[in-house]
Amino acid sequence: MRPYEPLFTNPHISTILANFWPRKYDWTGFPMRDRLVQTDPDTQVRVQTQNPKIEPIGEVVLVHGLEGGGDAGYIVSMAWHALHAGFIVHRFHMRTCGNTAHLCKTLYHAGLTSDLRVFLESLPHTRPVFLVGYSLGANVSLKLAGELGETDLIDGVCGISTPLDLAAGVRRLSKFDNRLYERRFLKRMRKRLFATGRYAWNDLKAARTLYEIDDRITAPSFGFRGADHYYETQSCQNFLDRIRVPALLIQSKDDTYIPYKSYSHPAITSNPRIRLLATDYGGHLGFLNRRGQRFWLDEAAVHFLKSLIARPVMPQAPVA
Numbered sequence: 001m002r003p004y005e006p007l008f009t010n011p012h013i014s015t016i017l018a019n020f021w022p023r024k025y026d027w028t029g030f031p032m033r034d035r036l037v038q039t040d041p042d043t044q045v046r047v048q049t050q051n052p053k054i055e056p057i058g059e060v061v062l063v064h065g066l067e068g069g070g071d072a073g074y075i076v077s078m079a080w081h082a083l084h085a086g087f088i089v090h091r092f093h094m095r096t097c098g099n100t101a102h103l104c105k106t107l108y109h110a111g112l113t114s115d116l117r118v119f120l121e122s123l124p125h126t127r128p129v130f131l132v133g134y135s136l137g138a139n140v141s142l143k144l145a146g147e148l149g150e151t152d153l154i155d156g157v158c159g160i161s162t163p164l165d166l167a168a169g170v171r172r173l174s175k176f177d178n179r180l181y182e183r184r185f186l187k188r189m190r191k192r193l194f195a196t197g198r199y200a201w202n203d204l205k206a207a208r209t210l211y212e213i214d215d216r217i218t219a220p221s222f223g224f225r226g227a228d229h230y231y232e233t234q235s236c237q238n239f240l241d242r243i244r245v246p247a248l249l250i251q252s253k254d255d256t257y258i259p260y261k262s263y264s265h266p267a268i269t270s271n272p273r274i275r276l277l278a279t280d281y282g283g284h285l286g287f288l289n290r291r292g293q294r295f296w297l298d299e300a301a302v303h304f305l306k307s308l309i310a311r312p313v314m315p316q317a318p319v320a
Contacts, residue, residue, distance in 0.1 A: 001303040004296045006281040007288040011254040012177075014286030018295075021288065023076045029053055030083055037122065039095070039115040042105040046070070046098040047119060048091040050083055057086040057309055058128040058155075063116065064091075065135030065161075065285070067188035069098045074134055074160075074285050074297065081298040085306060088127075092119060094137070101195040109218050110136050110166055111234025113144040120153045128155040130305050134285060135257070138162035139236045145247060146239025156246040156308045158301050161255055161285045164240070165262040167231035170211050172259050181257070182210055189213055240267035240274060247274045248304045250297065252282030 008014045030051070036044040048070045060082050062075050069075070070091035079089045093100065094108035095115055108115075116131075123129055131154055133141030138159035145157045163169030173182050190204040199217070207213045215227035224230040249268070253260045260278075268276050277300065279287070289296035 001300060002289075002292050002296075004279050004282070004287060004300075005290040006279075007290045007294075008286075009254075009281045011252070011256045011281070011283035011286070014252075014281065014283030014288055015181075015256065018283065018286040018288050019073055021073060021294070023073055023080070025076070025080045036100070036103065037119050039118040043095050043115065044100060044103040045095050045115050045119070046093040046100050048093075050079065050089050052083045052086050052088065054086050056088045056127055058130060058305065059088040059090065059123065060130045060132055060305060061090045061092050061116070061120070063131065063133040063137030063141050064093065064097070065137050066110075067097075067185055067192065068134070068137070069093055072134075074295075077295045078132065078298045078301060081293075081295075081302050082305070085302045087130075087305065090119075092116060094140070096192055096196060101192055102197070104196075107193070107196075107218060107221050109222060109230065109234065110139050110163075111143055111230075111236075112222075113140055113147060116140060116144055117148075117153070125152065128309055129153065130155055130308070131157040132301055132305075133157070133159050133162070135161050135163065139164070139166065139234075142236040142243070142247065142249075143234070143239045145245055146236065146242040148244075149242050150244045154245055156248075156305065157243070158248045158250065158304055159236075160250045160297060160301070161258065162236065162249060162251065163258050163262075164235060164237040164265060165231075165259075166235045167228065168259050168262050169257060170214070170227075170231065173257050174209055174211065178256055185210060186213065193217065237262065237265050237267070240265060241271055243271060243273050245273060246308055247271075248301075249274065249276045250279075250287075250300055251276065252279045252284075252287065254281055255284045257284045
């Protein structure tokens with residue numbers, strides 16, 4: 001894998017440009033199977049699946065971030081490169097996302113792993129299966145890996161720009177330099193919540209921060225005492241020490257959403273299954289490369305997955 005050579009060193013430029021950078025691919029040879037998966041009596045989630053042109057070497061489940069979906073830029077480019085590497089790709093949508101608000105009686109949250117687990121259980125497991133999660137989806141993926149421990153459901157997990165400590169991430173996102181991002185998330189969250197038909201628009205407008213949305217709506221919907229209790233119990237940092245499959249964390253130190261000090265969590269160095277690939281620059285889900293493949297993130301993740309197929313046992317010493 002080539003080293004990361006940042007196209008930009010400003011984290012905001014990296015974050016914004018990576019989000020809007022065109023991904024123009026010819027999908028003619030990769031037809032999409034779009035289906036709904038029943039995960040409990042009251043919930044259906046959307047999964048989009050594509051097969052490579054060659055005999056598959058494995059399957060990868062991509063889990064989007066906050067208010068994202070299968071059409072998010074980081075999902076699209078990763079799907080393209082994973083397909084060309086020989087993987088079956090599943091674009092997994094969390095409940096109420098991907099135009100499924102009417103098919104779910106509850107919302108999604110940053111620690112809700114049950115839907116993803118049910119989908120993994122539905123796979124044939126005739127080849128290795130991997131999780132690649134992005135931002136909030138990375139918290140879900142790593143938390144599930146910790147919950148599973150020794151497991152046959154997944155053979156590895158990659159978490160990218162992961163808010164290991166949800167409370168710290170929400171506090172950082174509320175700072176002045178991130179206000180533009182928080183407003184964008186709030187707009188999308190209000191629209192999705194309103195689409196469920198269970199919330200009045202005036203009630204949603206009254207919540208002016210992500211914390212207030214979580215405290216007034218998300219947390220009570222799942223029986224948490226409030227946003228603080230939700231963040232405290234659902235952060236994947238609580239589950240890192242239980243992970244028993246190879247795990248790669250990709251994180252930029254200048255991520256404006258996530259305080260890098262959360263990556264000093266002791267499990268990252270004490271759990272031999274976890275590797276940390278930290279870069280000085282990259283922003284949040286940015287990592288635009290100056291040379292070679294533009295989306296370095298995809299190259300790094302695919303290299304990790306292929307290495308597990310070639311060599312299932314990871315080195316015991318974590319890499320920082």
